[in-house]
Amino acid sequence: MVWRPTLPTDSTRLDVRKTYKLYIGGAFPRSESGRSYVVSNAKGKFLANASQASRKDARDAVVAARKAFGGWSTRTAYNRGQVLYRIAEVMEGRHEQFSSEVAASEGLSISKARAAVDASIDRWVWYAGWADKLAQVVGSSNPVAGPYFDFSLPEATGVVAVLAPQDSSLLGLTSVIAPAIVSGNTVVAVTSFERPLPAVTLGEVMATSDVPGGVVNLLTGSASEIGPWLASHLDVNAIDLAGILDPEEATALEAASADNLKRVRRPVQEDWTESPGLSRLTQYLELKTVWHPIGL
Amino acid sequence: MGRFEYAPAPESRAIVDIKSSYGLFINGAFTEATDGKPFKTVSPASEEVLAEVSEAGPADVDKAVRAARRAYEKVWGPMAGRDRAKYLYRIARLIQERSRELAVLESLDNGKPIRESRDVDLPLVAAHFFYYAGWADKLEYAGAGVDPRPLGVAAQVIPWNFPLMMLAWKIAPALAAGNTVILKPAETTPLTALAFAEICQQADLPPGVVNIITGAGRTGQALVEHEGVDKVAFTGSTAVGRAIAKSVAGTDKKVTLELGGKAANIVFEDAPIDQTIEGIVNGIFFNQGHVCCAGSRLLVQESVYDEVLARLKRRMGTLRVGDPLDKNTDIGAINSADQLARIRELSQVGEDEGSERWSPECELPTQGFWFPPTVFTGVSQAHRIAREEIFGPVLSVLTFRTPAEAVEKANNTPFGLSAGVWTEKGSRILWMANQLRAGVVWANTFNRFDPTSPFGGYKESGYGREGGRHGLEAYLAH
Numbered sequence A: 001m002v003w004r005p006t007l008p009t010d011s012t013r014l015d016v017r018k019t020y021k022l023y024i025g026g027a028f029p030r031s032e033s034g035r036s037y038v039v040s041n042a043k044g045k046f047l048a049n050a051s052q053a054s055r056k057d058a059r060d061a062v063v064a065a066r067k068a069f070g071g072w073s074t075r076t077a078y079n080r081g082q083v084l085y086r087i088a089e090v091m092e093g094r095h096e097q098f099s100s101e102v103a104a105s106e107g108l109s110i111s112k113a114r115a116a117v118d119a120s121i122d123r124w125v126w127y128a129g130w131a132d133k134l135a136q137v138v139g140s141s142n143p144v145a146g147p148y149f150d151f152s153l154p155e156a157t158g159v160v161a162v163l164a165p166q167d168s169s170l171l172g173l174t175s176v177i178a179p180a181i182v183s184g185n186t187v188v189a190v191t192s193f194e195r196p197l198p199a200v201t202l203g204e205v206m207a208t209s210d211v212p213g214g215v216v217n218l219l220t221g222s223a224s225e226i227g228p229w230l231a232s233h234l235d236v237n238a239i240d241l242a243g244i245l246d247p248e249e250a251t252a253l254e255a256a257s258a259d260n261l262k263r264v265r266r267p268v269q270e271d272w273t274e275s276p277g278l279s280r281l282t283q284y285l286e287l288k289t290v291w292h293p294i295g296l
Numbered sequence B: 001m002g003r004f005e006y007a008p009a010p011e012s013r014a015i016v017d018i019k020s021s022y023g024l025f026i027n028g029a030f031t032e033a034t035d036g037k038p039f040k041t042v043s044p045a046s047e048e049v050l051a052e053v054s055e056a057g058p059a060d061v062d063k064a065v066r067a068a069r070r071a072y073e074k075v076w077g078p079m080a081g082r083d084r085a086k087y088l089y090r091i092a093r094l095i096q097e098r099s100r101e102l103a104v105l106e107s108l109d110n111g112k113p114i115r116e117s118r119d120v121d122l123p124l125v126a127a128h129f130f131y132y133a134g135w136a137d138k139l140e141y142a143g144a145g146v147d148p149r150p151l152g153v154a155a156q157v158i159p160w161n162f163p164l165m166m167l168a169w170k171i172a173p174a175l176a177a178g179n180t181v182i183l184k185p186a187e188t189t190p191l192t193a194l195a196f197a198e199i200c201q202q203a204d205l206p207p208g209v210v211n212i213i214t215g216a217g218r219t220g221q222a223l224v225e226h227e228g229v230d231k232v233a234f235t236g237s238t239a240v241g242r243a244i245a246k247s248v249a250g251t252d253k254k255v256t257l258e259l260g261g262k263a264a265n266i267v268f269e270d271a272p273i274d275q276t277i278e279g280i281v282n283g284i285f286f287n288q289g290h291v292c293c294a295g296s297r298l299l300v301q302e303s304v305y306d307e308v309l310a311r312l313k314r315r316m317g318t319l320r321v322g323d324p325l326d327k328n329t330d331i332g333a334i335n336s337a338d339q340l341a342r343i344r345e346l347s348q349v350g351e352d353e354g355s356e357r358w359s360p361e362c363e364l365p366t367q368g369f370w371f372p373p374t375v376f377t378g379v380s381q382a383h384r385i386a387r388e389e390i391f392g393p394v395l396s397v398l399t400f401r402t403p404a405e406a407v408e409k410a411n412n413t414p415f416g417l418s419a420g421v422w423t424e425k426g427s428r429i430l431w432m433a434n435q436l437r438a439g440v441v442w443a444n445t446f447n448r449f450d451p452t453s454p455f456g457g458y459k460e461s462g463y464g465r466e467g468g469r470h471g472l473e474a475y476l477a478h
Helices: A055-073 A077-093 A095-106 A110-130 A134-138 A171-181 A197-207 A223-231 A247-260 A279-283 B058-076 B081-097 B099-110 B114-133 B163-176 B191-202 B217-225 B238-247 B273-289 B302-316 B337-352 B403-411 B426-435 B468-473
Strands: A036-040 A046-051 A148-156 A159-163 A186-190 A216-219 A238-240 A263-265 A285-293 B024-026 B029-031 B038-042 B049-054 B153-157 B180-184 B210-212 B231-235 B254-258 B264-267 B297-301 B356-358 B374-377 B394-400 B418-422 B440-443
Touching (some): A055 A148, A055 A186, A055 A216, A055 A223, A077 A095, A077 A110, A077 A197, A095 A110, A095 A197, A110 A171, A134 A148, A134 A285, A159 A171, A171 A186, A171 A197, A171 A238, A171 A279, A186 A223, A197 A216, A223 A247, A247 B238, A263 A279, A279 A285, A285 B426, B024 B058, B024 B191, B049 B191, B058 B153, B058 B210, B058 B217, B081 B099, B081 B114, B099 B114, B099 B191, B114 B163, B153 B163, B153 B217, B163 B180, B163 B231, B163 B468, B191 B210, B217 B238, B231 B238, B264 B273, B264 B403, B273 B394, B273 B418, B297 B302, B297 B403, B302 B374, B302 B394, B337 B356, B337 B374, B337 B394, B394 B403, B403 B426, B418 B426, B426 B440
Parallel strands (some): A159 A186, A159 A238, A238 A263, A285 B440, B153 B180, B153 B231, B231 B254, B264 B297, B264 B418, B297 B394, B418 B440
Antiparallel strands (some): A148 A285, B024 B029, B038 B049, B356 B374
């Protein structure tokens, strides 16, 4: 079922359908390759044509993510927290749209889809609160045996490539993007191939939530096709293989990631409805230790 | 300038008792290697053969992993943290008791000055065990969740630049967290690790908790690729680190890698000049420059370039190169013929690419592996000596005008292990510390280490941290 506005409409009025596009550097381009693919609902009925991202789109997205990294990672933690909270606010206003897209994509009843959207919004709120607490929880002051002031602080790793979960089109996607950007990383995410529509709508939320362009880039298309280019990309610092179901494919991507020592998150069975804990969030952090002498 | 001559002041070798040959330390006992060939370890200062050491082959590696697994499941894993702590405290004390002996042995096998092995390496080794001993019964407070679990069997491969210190950085946190280990020291510096095996015996450490196997790259590869290993910890070159990261792909092994560096040491015009010169010298000539976090790229603000270079050269002229066991030696021997060849090659490339090379006049011994303290000026960012890790007493000097340019140049490297900043302005120190993409930033100091202080790299300098609470997390499931 294609999403339709919920405002009262004249039943004879022809609805205006949405064009589902990529989200790169704050803009909504089609794939430079000109390709698109058919997205169907869980019952096989046509929903939309989605842009099918290419290698070039992935590289453009990495460039946009790198460009955005300096600004995003040096914002105050308080500010990043507010921006993430703003994402939740704007999602709330689009609740019905997300719910109908999730229901159609995942074949859920509308009430279950609404619950998934609730959980996604709540997850953004949960992560938003972490922005200005991380350094206190994972940093440290180090009592070295000498006259030095010594402390360790977490910092963002850089550009994180995310191969998003295939099944959970919105909650799964949220659960892999939010922990990366809350600490100042920027993200290039390849969305669920068969269920990309909620991701595109999330891109529209990003564009209207004070998230600077390039901080989150969303590519609809095939993780198997684009993943290897991201895994071997030398300007990507970390990669999350959550959406790779085939162990051999995951192994190949992990091996390719070794070329520039990417931080790799291996795929495991995950229940996205569970409390996420800190492990994904801390995986995209570097720890910086600073020393200075103490003296007169 | 005239200067006082120093009479030789050698530390006595009599304190160490080196056996003519060593087996592998597996399951609490020294055993003959089953499928490897023996090899020799030499003193790099004299090329004298110190001992014959066994190369562990695949069958030996397998034996060691099985011993470690058994010890993990039957003894060390189930043991109360309080008791693991006591074993580690015992080891720390034994190291303190045998500190001078171990320092001499380290200097003999590695070539580093006794002043450094005695005053830096050994105190840090003991401190590391002492620090992590105290964690063993407090793991639930380490920030790795309420029920932290050890990972199991850890394969640990360490380099030759700080043999015993790297051993301590690897073994102490692993054991505190409840893991058992198989450690492979570098092939050119196995002796202190083998002495440590004796210390484990003296401490009555249960058999199989620590296994020391010797050998070269093949042994290390067999160890990290062994299916019975749950955790791989490696310190060494980025090339080998990359190969390890590839080899563990698709497994459940947890990995920490501490790899190469090309640290910028950044001198602003308001830097305290005397301390800065000492810091530059310590940054690049400490341990013959065989330091992954060495300050090998000196970035000097243009306005003070002439003064810094003049003072640096004068100071370099007072560095004493020679017998590692002499208490007055500042710079010892290069660790191996291979490493010397690499330093010579890259220095030649530096000249060929147009940089100007300078070393103070100094007489090098005729036997052994030696390289004089060297500084290159007129270096550009494109030069190989500004990009590649030389791992020797060779400093490349570049200049900058603004703080932004200093940051740009400092971060223009695939590495990200350490950096130095010299300035009297506090706000600038903290601004620079924020901007530099490196795991350790030394401000108005350099090359400081402490067991409580997390150490490790950004980018291609590896991942994971050693030291502090964070070093413990690398050995816990969470």
